[in-house]
Amino acid sequence: MAVGVTVVRDAVASRTARIAVAQYAPRIGEVEHNRAQAVRWASNAAREGAQLIVLPELAGSGYAFETLHEARSLTEDAHAGGTIGALIEVAREHGSYIVAGLAERAGDCLHDSAVLLGPEGVLAVYRKLHLFYEEQSWFTPGSALQAVDLPFGRVGMLICHDLWFPEPVRALAAAGCDIVAVPTNWVGSFKPTVYDDRGYCQGDYVAMAAAGQNGVVMACADRIGVERDLCFLGASLIVGADGWPIAGPASKGAEEVLVADVDLASVERARSRTPRNHLLTDRRPEAYRVIVANPAGTARL
Numbered sequence: 001m002a003v004g005v006t007v008v009r010d011a012v013a014s015r016t017a018r019i020a021v022a023q024y025a026p027r028i029g030e031v032e033h034n035r036a037q038a039v040r041w042a043s044n045a046a047r048e049g050a051q052l053i054v055l056p057e058l059a060g061s062g063y064a065f066e067t068l069h070e071a072r073s074l075t076e077d078a079h080a081g082g083t084i085g086a087l088i089e090v091a092r093e094h095g096s097y098i099v100a101g102l103a104e105r106a107g108d109c110l111h112d113s114a115v116l117l118g119p120e121g122v123l124a125v126y127r128k129l130h131l132f133y134e135e136q137s138w139f140t141p142g143s144a145l146q147a148v149d150l151p152f153g154r155v156g157m158l159i160c161h162d163l164w165f166p167e168p169v170r171a172l173a174a175a176g177c178d179i180v181a182v183p184t185n186w187v188g189s190f191k192p193t194v195y196d197d198r199g200y201c202q203g204d205y206v207a208m209a210a211a212g213q214n215g216v217v218m219a220c221a222d223r224i225g226v227e228r229d230l231c232f233l234g235a236s237l238i239v240g241a242d243g244w245p246i247a248g249p250a251s252k253g254a255e256e257v258l259v260a261d262v263d264l265a266s267v268e269r270a271r272s273r274t275p276r277n278h279l280l281t282d283r284r285p286e287a288y289r290v291i292v293a294n295p296a297g298t299a300r301l
Contacts, residue, residue, distance in 0.1 A: 018049050019261075021054045021236045022236075023056070026059050028064055031060060035082070041255075096118070114183050126146040145158075156177035163220075179217045211240065214271075214279060215280070
């Protein structure tokens with residue numbers, strides 16, 4: 001099935017936004033604890049005036065499942081009560097919008113999902129397209145991108161490993177997104193270099209490149225801690241539409257909230273790189289094909 005972008009439309013009144021990403025440590029299997037932590041960190045960010053708050057990937061369940069049975073036992077309905085219901089109450093109290101990572105149960109399928117909710121309730125559910133390593137043992141990948149018009153701008157969602165593929169961010173940018181919210185669980189697995197000497201992990205640079213290439217604000221909320229021998233990297237950050245960090249990276253192991261005020265008029269300025277260049281309208285999809293020259297007798301290695 002082709003991947004498209006579903007946009008929930010509403011009036012856009014303002015071009016400024018205060019964005020927060022919350023970095024903390026959910027616990028595998030402790031749903032009630034995780035729910036309380038999600039409410040705590042979302043409330044903390046809302047009290048800082050954040051209009052858009054991003055929580056980590058799988059914030060309701062923890063990450064390192066050992067069996068399909070365990071994964072299934074920790075899933076929740078994205079539209080009914082539980083973690084999402086508790087966060088809707090936070091959104092209503094503060095007039096904020098929240099993107100939260102959730103192990104979602106939808107019929108017989110399990111999804112690694114991000115739910116965008118606000119005072120009105122659930123506005124969109126995005127199901128991770130690109131499943132990383134053991135996630136493929138538990139989850140079914142999604143089939144569409146999601147974007148929602150909020151009072152301050154259009155917000156799209158991705159999750160963690162999705163960032164390593166250029167097409168989703170480009171599709172969201174082409175669909176008019178100002179901000180891409182990214183719940184994530186960056187891990188050190190399979191990486192010969194985990195951090196550089198500035199404390200940036202590779203995910204930070206990938207998010208910066210995605211922002212700079214597409215002229216979008218990236219809000220990446222990572223988790224911290226160790227769970228069943230998996231070490232999570234922290235280093236959450238918010239990246240401006242020009243590709244440079246405006247908050248973070250956060251620390252490697254401390255709980256914290258990053259908050260940044262973003263002028264969303266900067267999105268269009270970033271896309272117009274020169275008076276004669278634009279990141280989206282300069283695209284030439286009709287030319288993005290590869291012609292391979294293979295002279296007779298040339299061996300392919």
